[in-house]
Amino acid sequence: MYALVDCNSFYASCEQIFRPDLRGQPVVVLSNNDGCIVARSKEAKNLGVPDLQPFFKIAQLLRQKGVHVFSSNYCLYGDISHKVMSTLQNYSPDIEVYSIDEMFLCLAGVQEPLIAYGQTIKQTVWRDIRMPVSVGMAPTKTLAKLANHAAKKIPKTQGVCLLDSPLKWQWLQKRLPVTKVWGIGKRLGKRLNAMDISTVYDLATANAKQLRQQFSVDVERIIAELNGNPAISLELQPAAKKQIFCTRSFGEKPTELKPLAQAISAYAARACEKLRAQKQYCKSVQVFINTSPYDANYYSQQLVVQLPYPTDDSRIIIAHANKALAIIYKTGKRYLKAGVGLLDLSERKYMQQDLFQRAQTTQCDALMLTVDKINRRYGQGLIYWGAEGSNKRWHMRQQFLSPAYTTRWEDIPFIKC
Ligand SMILES: [Mg+2]
Structure with a gap:
């Protein structure tokens, strides 16, 4: 038997956790650069706020209807997702994190009546994290998905549906x-x-x-x-990605090389963190930049460069990404988007040492490990590479960003009793 635990209107619900005044209120969350609506609370859905609409088109309507608007705050969402997963671990030893807001649990061996078990899961996640979830249970993952849909749509289920x-x-x-x-x-x-x-x-x-x-x-x-016959099993280890990309649109479109280089460096650094998290090395780096396709002189270019040896060293990868950028950069353009891709990935543990070729040193391994550890513990971006620059003007537009309640010391909420 499987359970699918799915957070209800996840991004919007995250925004309501530390703002109890917003519970029961219409809330929407916007995509990167405040582009489109990507999440709506139940109340916003009931008001008829459409999904995936460009924000500028309906900003006025939202204001009239008293809808609370937020920029996406991925630091907060990632952290809350992790907390939900840790709580669920008390209910099953085998969990597949399917997406940021959905987790499959294997319920083999549960003695309790399953409906009661599902209710306990739902109530515990609400009590500990203030995240509303729906629980669907069935003998296969595909049926558990359908059960979850029913748990959301049919009020009589009270958020827990068992198809047995x-x-x-x-x-x-x-x-x-x-x-x-x-x-x-x-x-x-x-x-x-x-x-x-x-x-x-x-x-x-x-x-x-x-x-x-x-x-x-x-x-x-x-x-x-x-038909109730399991054919898709739990994926307990997320499959390592074959390529890693970090791409963003700019809030304020840069024209000069310097801010562009800082952005490319930051994206490369972010991609390197992911590379190290999945314990891989990469052998080549791709960089791409483009202006808006609506611009008169649309410009789009990419370049792949080889690294001197397979590595996960942010310094080497950032340096090579910048070399590639310098080659494809053209003056006089207003760049809309840039990205970095790490290609040609290999498992670290299967690395062949080559007598005649340089390889990554153990000192470098230790340095990268330490940087990642500090950033994981004290918040992403506490330590960053000089090439990223300290004035991130090219950063995304996030006009309605909520505080990083759970990952930044200054943003921890105060409670008056
Ligand atoms: Mg969801």
């Missing part, structure tokens, strides 16, 4: 369109619709062998899962 018999899951499957199935996107949904498969139940009772030939083995697995 064909009768129960078929009842739900007959009432949901096939696109609600985990792994069936819009495009696949359209093709299935053309074959007269419109509800989830239609898919669950379709000819699996035939659909496998027409689409892929994934569809056959989904059908098995929809």
Whole structure:
């Protein structure tokens, strides 16, 4: 038996944790650079605030309706996500962190009645973190996803839904369109619709062998899962990424090389942290920059440079990224976006030492480890590389940013009793 624990309106709920005055109020969160609406509290949804709308188009409407607006605060969201995961660890030894706000739990061996167990999980996460969650439980991950959907949409479930018999899951499957199935996107949904498969139940009772030939083995697995036969297992270790990218749009578009170089250095540093977290080295670095495609002289360029040896040393990677930038940079442009990609990754532990080639020193390993440790403990960016500069004017636009309540000393909330 699996449970899928999904945080309700995650970003908006994070903003409400340290602002109890905003609970029950309409709240929305904007994407990078305050571009679009990416999260809405239940109240904002009820007011009819549309999802994924450009903020500037509906800013006035939001003001009129008294909606509270926030820039995205990923420091806060990442930390809260981690806290939710730690709490869930008390309820299952096997957890798959599926996304920032969704976790699968293996419930094998739970003795208690499962509905009560789900309610305890939900209440504990609310008590300890003030994060509202929904819990869906079923014999397969795909059914647990559907159960979670029901837990959110059907008030009678009180946020916890258990699908433990064909009768129960078929009842739900007959009432949901096939696109609600985990792994069936819009495009696949359209093709299935053309074959007269419109509800989830239609898919669950379709000819699996035939659909496998027409689409892929994934569809056959989904059908098995929809019938209560597990075909997709928990992924306890997140698969290491084959490439790591850090890309951003600028709030204030730089034209000079210096702020651009600082941004590239900061993105490279961020990518290096991820590289070290997954215990890998990289052998080449890609840098790209572009102006807005709406500009008269649209300019977009990229370059990949080789590193002297496989490494995770931020200093070397930043230096090479800057060399690449200097080559592709053109004066007189207003740059909209820049990014760094780390390519050609290999596992550190399988590294072959080459007698005739330089390799990363143990002193360097120790230095990188220490920098990462300090930043993890005292907040990201406490120690940064000189090349990033201290005046981050190229930084994202974040006009409505909330404090970093849980990751910066100055931002810890005061409580008056
Ligand atoms: Mg969610």
